[in-house]
Amino acid sequence: MTEDRKKASEEQLAYAAVLNKGMWIGLALLIVTFIIYVSGILPSYVPIEKLSEIPQGSKVPYWGMRAHELNEAFNIPTGWGWVSLAGKGDYLNFVGIAILGGLSMVCYIVILPILMRKKDTSYVVIAALEVAVLLLAASGILKAGGH
């Protein structure tokens, strides 16, 4: 009995397995897409050299601006609008970032059936609520500030 309790549970191992695969895929994609970005293989939506430039009338370079100011300066879409720009060198990087960001959600979805089979009701509710929280965060519905 003690030996069983010393081992990680079925859902914990399932979570770990998905996390492991997804993490490597996400990180590898992040590095490959970054190489594509800086090498200029694909044109960038915001030219790479522009980021360190100080625009006329400003005291700071573009990457020193607040996020909403930079978005306005280059007409960058917020929320999931980046998907339409994924063919550009800079926004291609967001694919890897989104995979890393979506990984926990996938892990929760994977363990839900295991928890249900075990009739672990409280953890089924907790896991389902967590998926809802992560979906809400990822949805882009939530807006910060009055910008």
Added chain:
Amino acid sequence: MIRSRKFLRILIAVLSITVLFISMSVFASETQEAVKEAASMSTTPWWVWPLVLFVVTFVLGILAVLGGVGGGVLFVPIVGGFFPFNIDFVRGAGLLVALAGALAAGPGLLKRNLASLRLALPVALIASAAAIVGAMIGLALKPNVVNILLGATILFIVAIMATAKKSDFPKVPKPDNLSQSLRIMGIYREESIGKDVEWQVHRTPQGLALFIIIGIMAGMFGLGAGWANVPVLNLLMGAPLKISVATSKFLLSITDTSAAWVYLNQGAVLPMIVVPSIVGIMLGSMIGVKILARAKPKAIKWMVIGLLLFAGLRALLKGLEIWE
């Protein structure tokens, strides 16, 4: 022989910190020069910044492991204080740096049963929901207010690091009703004493309540939250130190995910800052683990505390517009 090894280790640490300080000073003055420029073009080529960022985060990765802190807590105040990037993008990158580290460590910790899913899931639900709120507050606040609050938080973390005690095996006389009903308990092999250690937790409602604050702060400042997770799990809830550290690390993969999405959706993520930082911190951490395996340099912890103190003061003074 032992003395010379010790000297070598201290020398490596001192050199790393010196390189870090020099790079920070050079690039802080560079930034000030750039700001003074009236011309529309910066004289520094764009590629210099990601390169320096990579070098600095590599050193931070080493120091973070040796100092026993997460990369995010060093990353945000140092990069925010000494690089020309807006604090919005630094916090977005900080969250992704902490997230990548947690995702990388998570599978191993879960498989070895050191990170407990039963302990992490309820805590993660509270902390991740709060982190969304924190991220929204953080992005709505003015940068100088963020810097003041960030500086104050970093100084608070310094105080915690300098004074907080840790308990390897806290006594939990009676688990509370909530932890019992959720069956938050476990058993793990403690190799240092060659025994199996059974653990359970108490004061779960109080712990969960504190994770609301921790989640908000993690989202607001992009710091990661290991510095707060571990004391709450270990000292308040009574989880063994190893379980607390491992569960905290895994927990960041969920808490930071929710906040990172808010930053991503608000356009506060720049790949030019994120990718060199993630790669730098991860490579640095790997080297740090190798150095750590040979020794436990306590002096490094105090150097990290000193570094955080400096970075915290810098953020505070920057926010107060005393040190621009």
